[in-house]
Amino acid sequence: MKPERLLVLDGSPAGEAACGTAACVTPSPEGGYTVLSHVSAAGKQAAEGIGLLAAEALQQVGWGAGQPVQPDLVAVVTGPGSFTGLRASCAMAAGYALGVGCPLVGVTRGEALRPQLDAECARYGDLDGWLLVTAARRGRVFVERADGVQAVALASWSALPGRWLVAGDAAASLPVAEPVFSDLTQPTASQIAEAAVARLTGQLAPRDALPLYVDPPEAKLPAAGLRSAPV
Structure with missing residues (x-):
């Protein structure tokens, strides 16, 4: 049985595009999904405080704490994207799903946009194929394809041969020999919901709802190693 009430969370955008988004979504009788409430705020701090955005989105539709109606699926974007935003949104999603006793499903940005990207390629x-290029940190971008995702440094990236559909909020920054630019940048709440239900019903391969970290961590172990445990 497909879920009827979905809480969608996305804290993945990084860099200048950083933001947090929470939405309440339900299946539409005509097909697809209808967004009942949508709360978004720009900036890294918004992604870190995505729990407040979720509370507002739920309040607007009368779901959640103290209400007789609860979401029956939590969908969260697992990446690629902001380290802090992914950690905060995935933790919030896991905690809320556990609290209300509903399934938790994670999807990548490319998985949410794939039906539209595939349709554009077919035209x-x-x-x-397609490349979804999104902002990372310090001269880097995330490049997601149908077969996976990587973080690349623009300074060392050689122009990709071939003719590719290039989408995403950093599409123009990636050297591609024959780019065909798409207007698609960030998945909508409806697109995230559709991908999450596809995963829930087995149409997409299983994936843990954990942050998809593809950029190397900035922190490094000390040369002398970690301190011994206190006794």
Whole structure:
């Protein structure tokens, strides 16, 4: 049985695009999904405080704490994206799902946008595929394809041969020999919900609802190693 009330959380955007989003979504009788409430705020701090955005979105539709109606699925974007935003949104999603006793499903940005990206590629007919390029840190971008995701340094990236559909909030920054630019940048709450239900019902391969970290960590172990445990 497909869920009827979905709480969607996304804290993945990084860099200048950093933001947090929470939405309450339900299936539409005509197909697809209808957004009942949508709360978004810009900045890294918004992603870190995504719990407040979720509380507001739930309050607007009368779901959640103290209400007789609860979400029956929590969907969260697992990445790629902001280290802090992913950690905060995935933790919030896991805690809320556990509290109300509903399933938790994670999807990547590319998985949420894949039906639209595949449809655009099909319209051209002669493309090598699609690239979803999103902002990272310090001269880097995340590049997601249908077969996976990587973080790349723009300074060392060689122009990719072939003809590709290039989407995402950092699409123009990635050298591609013959780019075809898409207007698609960030998945909507409806698109995230659709991908989450596809995963829940087995149409997408299983994936843990954990942050998808592809950028190397900035912190390094001390040369002398960690201190011994206190006694």
